[in-house]
Amino acid sequence: MSHAPFIWASYAIGAVVLLWCALAPLAKKRRAIRDIRKLNQLEEPSRDSNT
Amino acid sequence: MNVNTAVQQKPRKNALVMFIHKMGSPAWFYGFAGKLIPWLWALFGALAVWGLYLGLFKAPPDYLQGESFRIMYLHVPAAWMSMLIYAAMAVMGFIALVWRIRIMEIMAMSSAPIGAAFTLIALASGSLWGRPTWGTYWVWDARLTSELVLLFLYLGVIGLHNAIDEPRKAARAACLLALVGLVNLPIIHYSVKWWNTLHQGSSISITGGSSIDPSMLWPLLIMAVATKFYYAANLLTRSRVKLLQQDLRKSWAREMIRENRA
Numbered sequence: 623m624s625h626a627p628f629i630w631a632s633y634a635i636g637a638v639v640l641l642w643c644a645l646a647p648l649a650k651k652r653r654a655i656r657d658i659r660k661l662n663q664l665e666e667p668s669r670d671s672n673t
Numbered sequence: 674m675n676v677n678t679a680v681q682q683k684p685r686k687n688a689l690v691m692f693i694h695k696m697g698s699p700a701w702f703y704g705f706a707g708k709l710i711p712w713l714w715a716l717f718g719a720l721a722v723w724g725l726y727l728g729l730f731k732a733p734p735d736y737l738q739g740e741s742f743r744i745m746y747l748h749v750p751a752a753w754m755s756m757l758i759y760a761a762m763a764v765m766g767f768i769a770l771v772w773r774i775r776i777m778e779i780m781a782m783s784s785a786p787i788g789a790a791f792t793l794i795a796l797a798s799g800s801l802w803g804r805p806t807w808g809t810y811w812v813w814d815a816r817l818t819s820e821l822v823l824l825f826l827y828l829g830v831i832g833l834h835n836a837i838d839e840p841r842k843a844a845r846a847a848c849l850l851a852l853v854g855l856v857n858l859p860i861i862h863y864s865v866k867w868w869n870t871l872h873q874g875s876s877i878s879i880t881g882g883s884s885i886d887p888s889m890l891w892p893l894l895i896m897a898v899a900t901k902f903y904y905a906a907n908l909l910t911r912s913r914v915k916l917l918q919q920d921l922r923k924s925w926a927r928e929m930i931r932e933n934r935a
Contacts, residue, residue: 625741625805629729632744632798636751639797643790644907647914651935654917658930661921 713906720899728892758788766848778844783911
């Protein structure tokens with residue numbers, strides 16, 4: 623029995639899981655920044671009108 | 674203690690207290706972690722490439738297992754990390770519960786998905802190693818079963834944390850569950866000694882040396898260090914994001930986005 627498919631399958635699973643685990647928070651960060659920008663934009667007109 | 678010693682020790686203590694105090698400031702933590710993260714990823718990348726090159730292309734095949742032993746360079750560091758991250762999560766959870774430090778709650782909860790990922794890798798790679806070596810993908814052996822329980826514990830912590838709306842209450846409940854699950858770690862570690870398992874015993878011991886040839890051992894140790902940097906980089910990345918999500922309306926976060934410093 624060739625061991626190569628088992629070895630490459632292990633490393634492929636490892637790479638996919640670690641990559642997903644590293645990239646997942648970046649999407650959440652983009653969403654959080656977008657939400658904060660929206661809040662800032664909502665506040666900006668009222669700030670300008672106050673000054 | 675004479676007066677001179679007391680005078681010498683005071684600034685050192687103050688520096689430590691100052692560091693802990695600074696860690697409590699979300700803005701300072703966000704900036705500090707942001708500076709560290711690229712270096713941690715770079716160290717992980719360099720060590721992983723080096724370790725995998727040595728392990729996959731330079732180390733000789735095992736006299737008994739043949740080429741399949743190369744799965745060890747992923748499986749063993751992942752299994753070590755699955756336990757180490759759980760221990761770290763429980764310690765941070767304990768600190769968070771006792772001293773109510775928010776950043777510790779955030780870091781404990783950010784550890785759970787990373788620990789679950791490493792546990793999944795340890796289980797999957799171990800299963801793929803088991804097929805050519807034992808002739809089966811899975812047996813309900815004490816080591817494998819207790820590692821599977823660890824995955825369920827991680828999923829339980831993540832699930833409990835997501836089930837409660839109020840973030841701090843959610844983190845405290847999940848930290849408590851993490852502490853209860855700590856009992857599983859000695860079971861995993863000693864399972865190969867306490868029970869007659871199919872899983873082999875430890876080949877490496879901190880106190881008792883190693884039964885692995887240095888040409889096979891070094892890539893394993895390099896990979897073990899590389900995964901620590903992965904954890905540190907991912908933990909700080911996730912903690913920063915959680916902090917930002919919780920503090921959407923706080924002035925420090927809004928000021929930072931306004932100035933494009935995120």
